[in-house]
Amino acid sequence: MDPIRNPYAPGAGQRPPELAGRDEQLRAFDVVLERVSRGRPERSLVLTGLRGVGKTVLLNTLRSQAVRRGWGTGKLEARPDQPLRRPLSSALHQAVRELGHGREEEVEHALGVLRAFSERAAGGDAKLRDRWSPGITAPLVRGRADSGDVEIDLVELLTDLGGLAGETGRGIAVFIDEMQDLGPDDVSALCAACHEISQSGLPLIVVGAGLPHLPAVLSASKSYSERLFAYQRIDRLSRAEADRALTTPAAEEDAGFTPEALEALYAATGGYPYFVQAYGKTVWDLAPASPITAADVDVATPEADRELGVGFFGSRYERATPGERDYLRAMAEATPDPDDPAGSVATADVAAVLARKPQALSPARDALLKKGLIYSGERGRIAFTVPHFGRYLREQA
Ligand SMILES: Nc1ncnc2c1ncn2[C@@H]1O[C@H](COP(=O)(O)OP(=O)(O)O)[C@@H](O)[C@H]1O
Ligand SMILES: [Mg+2]
Structure with a gap:
C-alpha cells in the first residue's frame, strides 16, 4: 500500500495517529486542572510504566490540555547526574511566558527570582562566565530562592510563581519526563515544594512520568509523596483499544484490516503501543492492497521484528558493556x-x-x-x- 499515506508512527515520543485507551487519564487531568485553578486541594498525576507504553506521548497530550485552558506550561526530561535547577528554570521560564499576566512589574519580579534561582546553579562563587541563565533579562532579585539549598530555594520559587499564576485565575504546570532519573536531593526538594504549594492552595502542579519504580523513588524520599501524587499506571492496550489504534487511522485513508489480521497483530504486539505502531507501519508498507489480511501480517512479521531488533531493542542493548x-x-x-x-x-x-x-x-x-x-x-x-x-x-x- 502507498507508503506515503502510511499513518503509523513508531518512535520514542512520536505522536500516534490515534491516542487509544487513555480517556481515563485525560478526564482525570481535566478534573485536576479545574480543581487546582479554583484553589482546591488535588493530587497531581504521575504516569508510570515500561518503555514504549506511551508515557511521553500522554505527557505531551496533558500539556496541550493545560495550554488549551490558558495555563502556563513547561517541560523537561530528567537525566542521571544532571541537577534539576537549570532544566527546571528553563521550563518555568517558558511557563511564565506562556501564562501571560497583565501586570508587568509582578512578572518582572517573579522572573527576577527565577533568574536568581537558576544562576545559583554554578555555586555562589562561580566566575561570571560559568554562570548560566535561561535567557532571562529581568533584573536579578536577591534574597529569595538563591540560598543554594535546593529544597529551600524550590519552595520559595514555586510559592512565588504559584502566587503569580493565582492572580490570573489559571495555573502553571511543569511536566517532568523520566522523573526516576532525578537525583535524591532534587526529588526530596520537589516533593517538599509540591507539599508546600498544595497546602497553600496555589495553582501550580508538577506532572511526572517515569519507569514503574518511580512511586518507590518518591516515597523513599518523602513518605507523604503518596498523598501528593495520584499514580496512573500506563500499560498495554486492550484488544479493542489496540484495534482502534490501528483501524481509525487506516479508515481515514480509506483502508482497513480483516478481523483475522487484527487478531494476528494483537498476538504479535501484545497491545504494547510501540509495537502496535511498528507492526502497523510495516504491514501497511508490505501489504499489496486493502483490506490487510492475516497473510499480510505473516509476511510483515519478520521485517517488523527485524526493525524492532535494531531500533527498539538493539539501540538499548548496544549501551550495555x-x-x-x-x-x-x-x-x-x-x-x-x-x-x-x-x-x-x-x-x-x-x-x-x-x-x-x-x-x-x-x-x-x-x-x-x-x-x-x-x-x-x-x-x-x-x-x-x-x-x-x-x-x-x-x-x-
Ligand atoms: N495510546 C496510544 N495509542 C497508540 N499508540 C500509542 C499510544 N501511546 C503511545 N503510542 C505510540 O507508542 C510509541 C511509544 O510512545 P512513547 O510515548 O515514546 O512511550 P514511552 O514514553 O512510554 O516510552 C510511539 O510510537 C507512540 O506513537
Ligand atoms: Mg518516554
Missing part, C-alpha cells in the same frame, strides 16, 4: 515466566545462572539500573524496563 550483556542474558534465562513481559526475577537467581556471588555482580546491576535498562520495584528483585526484552535476548542467543 559485555559484562552487562552477560547479566541481561542471565536475567532473561532466570525469569520465571518468560511470557510475562513485566515479570521480575530475584537477583540471587541471576547470580546462580552466572555461578557468581551476588555481590560480585552488583557493579553490572547498578550500571544497568542507571542506564535505565532494568529497574527494581522491590528489594532483591529486578525486571526489564523494555517489554519483550527477555524474549529478544533469548532469540539472539
Whole structure:
C-alpha cells in the first residue's frame, strides 16, 4: 500500500495517529486542572510504566490540555547526574511566558527570582562566565530562592510563581519526563515544594512520568509523596483499544484490516503501543492492497521484528558493556515466566545462572539500573524496563 499515506508512527515520543485507551487519564487531568485553578486541594498525576507504553506521548497530550485552558506550561526530561535547577528554570521560564499576566512589574519580579534561582546553579562563587541563565533579562532579585539549598530555594520559587499564576485565575504546570532519573536531593526538594504549594492552595502542579519504580523513588524520599501524587499506571492496550489504534487511522485513508489480521497483530504486539505502531507501519508498507489480511501480517512479521531488533531493542542493548550483556542474558534465562513481559526475577537467581556471588555482580546491576535498562520495584528483585526484552535476548542467543 502507498507508503506515503502510511499513518503509523513508531518512535520514542512520536505522536500516534490515534491516542487509544487513555480517556481515563485525560478526564482525570481535566478534573485536576479545574480543581487546582479554583484553589482546591488535588493530587497531581504521575504516569508510570515500561518503555514504549506511551508515557511521553500522554505527557505531551496533558500539556496541550493545560495550554488549551490558558495555563502556563513547561517541560523537561530528567537525566542521571544532571541537577534539576537549570532544566527546571528553563521550563518555568517558558511557563511564565506562556501564562501571560497583565501586570508587568509582578512578572518582572517573579522572573527576577527565577533568574536568581537558576544562576545559583554554578555555586555562589562561580566566575561570571560559568554562570548560566535561561535567557532571562529581568533584573536579578536577591534574597529569595538563591540560598543554594535546593529544597529551600524550590519552595520559595514555586510559592512565588504559584502566587503569580493565582492572580490570573489559571495555573502553571511543569511536566517532568523520566522523573526516576532525578537525583535524591532534587526529588526530596520537589516533593517538599509540591507539599508546600498544595497546602497553600496555589495553582501550580508538577506532572511526572517515569519507569514503574518511580512511586518507590518518591516515597523513599518523602513518605507523604503518596498523598501528593495520584499514580496512573500506563500499560498495554486492550484488544479493542489496540484495534482502534490501528483501524481509525487506516479508515481515514480509506483502508482497513480483516478481523483475522487484527487478531494476528494483537498476538504479535501484545497491545504494547510501540509495537502496535511498528507492526502497523510495516504491514501497511508490505501489504499489496486493502483490506490487510492475516497473510499480510505473516509476511510483515519478520521485517517488523527485524526493525524492532535494531531500533527498539538493539539501540538499548548496544549501551550495555559485555559484562552487562552477560547479566541481561542471565536475567532473561532466570525469569520465571518468560511470557510475562513485566515479570521480575530475584537477583540471587541471576547470580546462580552466572555461578557468581551476588555481590560480585552488583557493579553490572547498578550500571544497568542507571542506564535505565532494568529497574527494581522491590528489594532483591529486578525486571526489564523494555517489554519483550527477555524474549529478544533469548532469540539472539
Ligand atoms: N495510546 C496510544 N495509542 C497508540 N499508540 C500509542 C499510544 N501511546 C503511545 N503510542 C505510540 O507508542 C510509541 C511509544 O510512545 P512513547 O510515548 O515514546 O512511550 P514511552 O514514553 O512510554 O516510552 C510511539 O510510537 C507512540 O506513537
Ligand atoms: Mg518516554
